[in-house]
Amino acid sequence: MNGTAALSMLFNRGNLMALVAPGLIIVILSMMVLPLPAFALDLFFTFNIALAVMVLLVAMYNKKPLDFSIFPSVLLVTTLLRLSLNVASTRIVLLQGHTGPDAAGKVIEAFGHFLVGGNYAVGIVVFIILTVINFVVITKGAGRIAEVSARFTLDAMPGKQMAIDADLNAGLIGEDEARKRRSTISQEADFYGAMDGASKFVRGDAVAGILILVINIVGGLIVGILQHDMEAGQAARNYTLLTIGDGLVAQIPALIISTAAGLVVTRVGDADGDIGQQFVGQLFNNPTVMMLTAGILGVLGLIPGMPHFVFLLLAAGIGSLAWWTLQRQQARQAQEATVAPPPMPTESQDASWADVAPVDVLGLEVGYRLIPLVDRNQDGELLKRIRGLRKKFAQEVGFLSAPVHIRDNLELKPNAYRIALKGVEIGSGEAYPGLFLAINPGRVSGTLPGNPTKDPAFGLPAVWIEAPLRDRAHAMGYTVVDASTVVATHLNHLILSNAAELLGRQETQQLLDHIAKDAPKLVEDLVPKLLPLATVQRVLQNLLDEGVNIRDTRTIIDVLAEYAARSQDAVELTTQVRTALGRAIVQQIYPGGTDMQVMALEPGLERLLGQAVHGAGGDGSGIEPGLADTLLRETVAAAQRQEALGLPAVLLVPGSLRWLLSRFLRRAWPALKVLANAEVPEARTIKVTTVIGAKT
Numbered sequence: 001m002n003g004t005a006a007l008s009m010l011f012n013r014g015n016l017m018a019l020v021a022p023g024l025i026i027v028i029l030s031m032m033v034l035p036l037p038a039f040a041l042d043l044f045f046t047f048n049i050a051l052a053v054m055v056l057l058v059a060m061y062n063k064k065p066l067d068f069s070i071f072p073s074v075l076l077v078t079t080l081l082r083l084s085l086n087v088a089s090t091r092i093v094l095l096q097g098h099t100g101p102d103a104a105g106k107v108i109e110a111f112g113h114f115l116v117g118g119n120y121a122v123g124i125v126v127f128i129i130l131t132v133i134n135f136v137v138i139t140k141g142a143g144r145i146a147e148v149s150a151r152f153t154l155d156a157m158p159g160k161q162m163a164i165d166a167d168l169n170a171g172l173i174g175e176d177e178a179r180k181r182r183s184t185i186s187q188e189a190d191f192y193g194a195m196d197g198a199s200k201f202v203r204g205d206a207v208a209g210i211l212i213l214v215i216n217i218v219g220g221l222i223v224g225i226l227q228h229d230m231e232a233g234q235a236a237r238n239y240t241l242l243t244i245g246d247g248l249v250a251q252i253p254a255l256i257i258s259t260a261a262g263l264v265v266t267r268v269g270d271a272d273g274d275i276g277q278q279f280v281g282q283l284f285n286n287p288t289v290m291m292l293t294a295g296i297l298g299v300l301g302l303i304p305g306m307p308h309f310v311f312l313l314l315a316a317g318i319g320s321l322a323w324w325t326l327q328r329q330q331a332r333q334a335q336e337a338t339v340a341p342p343p344m345p346t347e348s349q350d351a352s353w354a355d356v357a358p359v360d361v362l363g364l365e366v367g368y369r370l371i372p373l374v375d376r377n378q379d380g381e382l383l384k385r386i387r388g389l390r391k392k393f394a395q396e397v398g399f400l401s402a403p404v405h406i407r408d409n410l411e412l413k414p415n416a417y418r419i420a421l422k423g424v425e426i427g428s429g430e431a432y433p434g435l436f437l438a439i440n441p442g443r444v445s446g447t448l449p450g451n452p453t454k455d456p457a458f459g460l461p462a463v464w465i466e467a468p469l470r471d472r473a474h475a476m477g478y479t480v481v482d483a484s485t486v487v488a489t490h491l492n493h494l495i496l497s498n499a500a501e502l503l504g505r506q507e508t509q510q511l512l513d514h515i516a517k518d519a520p521k522l523v524e525d526l527v528p529k530l531l532p533l534a535t536v537q538r539v540l541q542n543l544l545d546e547g548v549n550i551r552d553t554r555t556i557i558d559v560l561a562e563y564a565a566r567s568q569d570a571v572e573l574t575t576q577v578r579t580a581l582g583r584a585i586v587q588q589i590y591p592g593g594t595d596m597q598v599m600a601l602e603p604g605l606e607r608l609l610g611q612a613v614h615g616a617g618g619d620g621s622g623i624e625p626g627l628a629d630t631l632l633r634e635t636v637a638a639a640q641r642q643e644a645l646g647l648p649a650v651l652l653v654p655g656s657l658r659w660l661l662s663r664f665l666r667r668a669w670p671a672l673k674v675l676a677n678a679e680v681p682e683a684r685t686i687k688v689t690t691v692i693g694a695k696t
Contacts, residue, residue: 024077031084035091038106044085045107045249051078052253052260059260066187071264072194078257079201082250086212089246093216093239094223108245123244124213130251131209138258140203147196159474160185162441166479166489173388195265209251216243287329290322361402361502363420364491365409370417370431373484374406385488393495397544398551399511401495401502417487419494421501427494429456431483435464438478445476457490500544508537515553522557530564531573538570539577546662547673548578548585555580571659575676579655582679589648589673595685598652598675599638605631605693609657631692632668638690639669645689650675652686 031044055074062068089108161182168178220239224230230238284290294315301311364386366374373382386404394400412418419427430453431437438448439455439462450465465473465480473480481489495502512533516523527533539560540550550556559580563573578585590596601609609631612623639649649669653661655676662674680686 025080028077028081028084031088036088038092038096041085041089041092042107044081044088048078048081048085048250048253051081052256056256056260056263059263062264065264066184066191068264069187069191071261072191072198075198075257075261076201078253079205082205082254083208086209086246086250090212090216090219093242093246094219107249108242111245111248123241123248127213127244127247127251128210130248130255134251134255134258138255138262141262156471156474157185157189159476159478159480162479163474163481166481167485192265195261198261205254209247209254213243213247216246284321285325287322287326290318290325294319294322359423360405360420361422361504362404362495363423364404364406364487365412365418365420366406367412367414367416368408368410369414369433370483370487371408373431373433373487381482381484382487385484386491389488389492389495393492393499396551397496397499397549398553399503399507401499402504402507404491419491421494421498426498427456427490429486429490431486432464433483434467436467436470436473436480436482437486438463438465438469438473438480441477441479444478448473448476448478456486457493500541503537503541503544505533505537508533508540511540511550511553512536515557519554519557522554522561526557526561526564531560531568535568535570535573536560539573542570542574543577543581546666547588548581549588552581552584575655575659578676579678583681585675585679586681586684589650589675590684595687596650596652596680597642597647597687597689598650599635599642599690599692600652600688601657602691602693606654606657609661610654613657613660628664632665634692635665635672636669638692639672641690643671647689648673651692652677652680652688 036044055071055078058068059071093108164173164178164181164185167173168175173181217236217240220243221232221235224235224239225232228235297311297315297318300306301308301315364374370382372378372380374380376383383406386406390401390403409418413430415430415432417429417431418425432451435450437453437455438450439460441460448463448465448469450463450469452461452463454460455462470480512523512527527536540556543550543556556577559577560573563576567573586596608627609623612627635651642649649671650673651661651665652675655678658674658676665672665674
């Protein structure tokens with residue numbers, strides 16, 4: 001029973017598929033050492049031709065190189081198969097060649113007699129021509145393309161990875177899509193590197209074919225004359241024709257495989273169709289080109305001494321095709337131009353409240369050249385990205401922002417856009433559809449031709465470049481993005497920077513209603529029994545204003561409910577909420593379990609600031625101007641040193657000073673984070689890198 005189960009498991013479909021490749025390799029290697037009958041040679045030579053044709057067709061019908069990622073291995077196996085067949089056929093030719101032209105099978109006989117007319121001189125010339133075409137033209141060209149593609153793909157990997165990270169951070173793609181893109185980039189590099197090496201197999205196979213031809217002819221003459229007492233002419237004819245047939249039956253599949261390799265590595269980008277569709281669509285899609293071609297052929301056909309019938313026939317055929325293509329394009333344009341008639345104008349009416357349009361919370365205005373990016377009818381790419389931004393914002397920050405209202409503005413420059421918050425412009429820039437923005441992250445290896453500018457989101461130096469320069473820019477270390485990504489990244493940056501203003505009274509109520517679905521009693525006890533909605537909104541805005549997300553709304557409501565009876569002050573309540581959220585705040589700044597390398601105040605400076613705060617009623621107005629200027633200057637210098645070391649700019653202070661210093665110092669250095677001692681979890685290790693106010 002166990003034996004039957006084992007056999008059943010061995011011969012099921014999955015295991016049989018897994019055994020095909022090892023079995024084929026074993027058969028190929030066996031042909032090198034085991035004698036084969038003539039019929040077996042015919043079978044394997046026919047299989048070799050069929051395999052080469054299949055590989056060529058697969059290469060033509062795939063839409064991108066990675067669809068045929070196994071091709072380098074196929075190239076090795078087919079080369080090994082041809083060499084094994086050469087060894088097996090050589091053995092039979094030398095052993096049985098004296099018996100006649102069919103000694104090595106019908107396939108070799110057909111290629112040696114029918115294809116070259118039984119003339120071994122013609123056969124040698126044809127074989128050499130095929131070998132030269134394969135070795136010098138196709139294989140060398142495909143190998144060079146694979147070599148250059150491998151080099152540029154490897155050089156462009158860091159830039160492509162940065163572009164993926166930028167899209168991921170901007171919310172344009174998810175983790176799964178980013179992981180898929182990274183895998184594709186790695187596979188591309190591996191594929192072209194493997195193709196660069198695999199092309200050497202084909203070149204070596206061409207050289208081996210020539211050597212085998214010479215060895216077989218010389219060896220056949222020696223065997224025929226010395227061992228079988230044949231006349232020199234008869235021996236030369238028999239063994240040369242058999243050798244030529246053997247060489248041709250191997251070189252023709254080799255030529256087909258080399259052509260397939262060239263087709264695979266010369267594909268440009270991710271095509272919309274296979275090679276056949278691209279060939280017809282791009283070569284025979286311009287009626288003007290075809291008409292000119294037909295005219296030239298017609299003129300040549302009228303010249304005395306030229307083959308008139310052939311030239312005029314082809315001219316008529318190409319001219320007819322051009323006319324048919326032109327008619328089809330005109331019919332399509334006429335159909336697209338058909339639009340519905342404009343509506344009849346209506347009489348003007350008196351003004352009403354319907355004419356009072358509310359101000360959009362978030363607005364995006366674009367110039368007329370950017371309209372295709374936001375047009376639903378044209379499947380605008382920017383619309384999809386903005387939807388992704390809102391979803392990512394809701395997941396990371398903790399509430400759903402107002403939708404982005406998009407409209408065209410003819411007063412803007414054609415390629416300009418403007419982002420507004422509650423009707424007030426908060427950002428603007430320019431984007432060029434069809435071009436790519438190459439952003440200099442600070443470590444590029446050269447300059448690019450194009451239109452210099454700055455990244456509108458972060459102010460980094462950049463240049464607008466043409467599409468053909470994209471791979472070159474990646475290789476030089478630039479981060480390359482398209483026009484829609486530029487606008488989306490800028491919009492995302494501004495939304496995150498102004499998250500506190502996006503949380504209005506309506507959004508706060510919607511957030512509480514969302515929480516009430518799971519914990520109705522919790523929300524009911526807080527608003528409006530303990531705190532008004534405005535105070536809750538102010539606390540949430542204080543958190544967002546300092547970059548703290550409000551996803552943990554349950555903890556925030558619990559803390560507000562606990563401390564609402566003691567204080568109604570939004571600042572004091574914010575301090576208590578931050579203490580409760582301390583672990584999440586620290587984790588956001590210092591991911592993982594890394595040590596907290598922070599800045600701190602000199603104890604004497606802490607006392608002075610504490611006295612100033614308490615003496616002025618806690619609003620900080622009592623800080624002496626000279627002290628404030630020194631504190632601001634030293635903090636900015638320390639923050640610059642922190643970021644130069646690759647560390648976040650974090651200042652650790654007593655809880656009584658945190659609110660004041662956060663509002664005061666962040667105006668000069670927006671990236672600065674001010675933490676209170678009580679917000680740091682006990683398990684965290686603190687290392688003070690800079691003491692502000694210490695005597696030097």
